Amino acid sequence: MFAFCADPDTLETARWFACYLTTGKHMVFYSSFGTVLLLLAITAPTALAFGFLGAMAARGPAPLSWIGKTYIAIVRGIPDIAFFLFFVIALDQGFEWIRHQILCPDWEQPIRQGNDFVVCSAAKLPLSSSPQWVHEVYGFLIAVLTFAIVFGAFAANVLYGAMRAVPQAQIETAQAYGMTPRQTFWRILVPQMWVYALSGLGNLWMVLIKATPLLFLLGVEDIVYWARELGGAKTPRFTDYPHGDWRLWYFLFLLVFYLAFTKISEAALERLMARLTHGQAFGARATS
Amino acid sequence: MKKLLLTTAIAFAGTAALAQDVVRLGTEGAYPPYNFLDDNGEVAGFERVLGDELCARANLTCEWVTNDWDSIIPNLVSSNYDVIMAGMSITDERDEVIDFTQNYVPPAASAYAALSEEADLEGGVVAAQVNTIQAAHVAASGATLLEFATPDETVAAVRNGEADAVFADKDFLVPIVDEDAAMSFVGDDVPLGGGLGAGVRESDGELRETLDAAIQSMKDDGSLNELILEWFGEDALVFE
Numbered sequence: 001m002f003a004f005c006a007d008p009d010t011l012e013t014a015r016w017f018a019c020y021l022t023t024g025k026h027m028v029f030y031s032s033f034g035t036v037l038l039l040l041a042i043t044a045p046t047a048l049a050f051g052f053l054g055a056m057a058a059r060g061p062a063p064l065s066w067i068g069k070t071y072i073a074i075v076r077g078i079p080d081i082a083f084f085l086f087f088v089i090a091l092d093q094g095f096e097w098i099r100h101q102i103l104c105p106d107w108e109q110p111i112r113q114g115n116d117f118v119v120c121s122a123a124k125l126p127l128s129s130s131p132q133w134v135h136e137v138y139g140f141l142i143a144v145l146t147f148a149i150v151f152g153a154f155a156a157n158v159l160y161g162a163m164r165a166v167p168q169a170q171i172e173t174a175q176a177y178g179m180t181p182r183q184t185f186w187r188i189l190v191p192q193m194w195v196y197a198l199s200g201l202g203n204l205w206m207v208l209i210k211a212t213p214l215l216f217l218l219g220v221e222d223i224v225y226w227a228r229e230l231g232g233a234k235t236p237r238f239t240d241y242p243h244g245d246w247r248l249w250y251f252l253f254l255l256v257f258y259l260a261f262t263k264i265s266e267a268a269l270e271r272l273m274a275r276l277t278h279g280q281a282f283g284a285r286a287t288s
Numbered sequence: 289m290k291k292l293l294l295t296t297a298i299a300f301a302g303t304a305a306l307a308q309d310v311v312r313l314g315t316e317g318a319y320p321p322y323n324f325l326d327d328n329g330e331v332a333g334f335e336r337v338l339g340d341e342l343c344a345r346a347n348l349t350c351e352w353v354t355n356d357w358d359s360i361i362p363n364l365v366s367s368n369y370d371v372i373m374a375g376m377s378i379t380d381e382r383d384e385v386i387d388f389t390q391n392y393v394p395p396a397a398s399a400y401a402a403l404s405e406e407a408d409l410e411g412g413v414v415a416a417q418v419n420t421i422q423a424a425h426v427a428a429s430g431a432t433l434l435e436f437a438t439p440d441e442t443v444a445a446v447r448n449g450e451a452d453a454v455f456a457d458k459d460f461l462v463p464i465v466d467e468d469a470a471m472s473f474v475g476d477d478v479p480l481g482g483g484l485g486a487g488v489r490e491s492d493g494e495l496r497e498t499l500d501a502a503i504q505s506m507k508d509d510g511s512l513n514e515l516i517l518e519w520f521g522e523d524a525l526v527f528e
Contacts, residue, residue: 119367
């Protein structure tokens with residue numbers, strides 16, 4: 001990075017740290033913060049969409065509501081970590097299996113050979129000839145999808161409750177005005193339910209922020225992975241910047257990051273709440 | 289329409305042939321000197337050099353990827369990469385799930401390292417990495433096994449007193465004991481496993497033979513021994 005970094009052993013502390021903190025490995029560490037933030041930015045709306053569909057299905061007529069309720073119950077009931085380990089392999093193999101059926105109809109060998117899962121090389125996802133970044137993007141998208149499915153179920157439960165919390169009188173009034181069920185749902189129910197959903201969704205958002213270290217289970221190298229890797233003791237034979245066990249400092253840095261992020265989120269949620277309750281008799285509601 | 293389909297099929301066959309030529313090598317990247325991430329975040333170490341040389345000899349285009357040790361075998365069998373080169377000892381249990389090439393490091397000793405000479409290796413607490421032959425050995429030895437996900441954490445556990453000793457490949461511990469005056473080897477070395485080999489899927493016999501031939505050629509011309517001496521020091525075990 002800097003010209004004086006050529007021989008780190010001879011540097012005094014400040015310069016040594018300037019060099020140390022700008023090694024290629026640290027740059028990857030810094031960019032992994034971007035990965036985590038990007039994951040949150042994509043996952044949150046996707047999970048909300050999953051949740052909305054789930055809640056709508058759960059409220060719907062009989063066969064549809066079974067699907068919605070089963071989705072909610074299964075995902076909420078299974079430990080996250082089991083789901084993540086299962087999904088990363090099952091989704092990936094599912095996609096490859098479908099592609100295999102389409103792309104290689106005359107393949108003769110079985111796909112499952114003992115422990116091995118083998119599809120024709122044209123069906124590999126991504127193709128094993130594609131560059132490393134394609135593999136990383138693919139892994140990231142699998143991660144987003146898995147997070148969205150898991151958190152979508154919790155969001156569905158929150159939204160389902162919120163939809164039921166909207167006062168019945170509102171719905172009846174809408175019907176009295178001659179609105180169709182569809183109009184009632186979109187114009188009366190949905191705008192009012194957010195207030196009831198917000199504290200539950202806010203909690204989910206906080207849990208989602210803290211769940212990002214699960215990313216490494218899915219093969220995405222996140223900030224916790226890099227903090228552990230960089231903080232581990234380094235012997236001089238394998239690096240220009242040997243140091244002892246510094247994991248404490250790296251994790252302390254992560255702690256500050258997560259706390260700050262939580263604080264910002266809280267402030268944002270508070271403002272959102274104020275905005276959503278604007279003009280609504282919520283909180284200080286009279287019983288008239 | 290039929291012609292179009294045919295052309296697409298040929299195009300796919302073409303990419304399939306190309307795709308075969310890229311071999312993805314999976315490693316842990318946390319087990320120096322075998323494999324680790326250098327200051328630029330790239331895979332480096334003995335296995336990096338060896339793997340690149342094997343690929344050059346076998347005319348393969350190779351790409352390195354890192355994977356958590358714990359899920360390194362499941363990700364191989366579900367075809368996320370094609371070869372494991374991660375300081376993995378050839379054992380019967382692993383051989384049931386995947387196939388190994390011939391060994392590229394002879395069966396080397398595992399050793400205990402501790403802060404004091406009197407560390408109790410039979411009744412005390414011994415740290416080892418999860419899912420390793422060393423962990424299996426500690427569990428069988430009667431000592432209390434303390435497992436960690438990464439090799440680095442096993443050493444840290446000894447330094448902070450959580451464990452009485454760490455049990456790992458001696459080649460991994462040598463640089464650590466050399467650098468740290470407080471740490472020393474205790475007890476006798478224990479020979480474990482059948483040496484280190486590259487793991488491939490059981491259905492991937494062709495790749496296994498290719499790599500096997502490349503390893504054999506490095507054994508025959510002595511370059512593998514040179515590489516072992518360069519990375520593991522003068523006292524390292526070499527092939528006859």
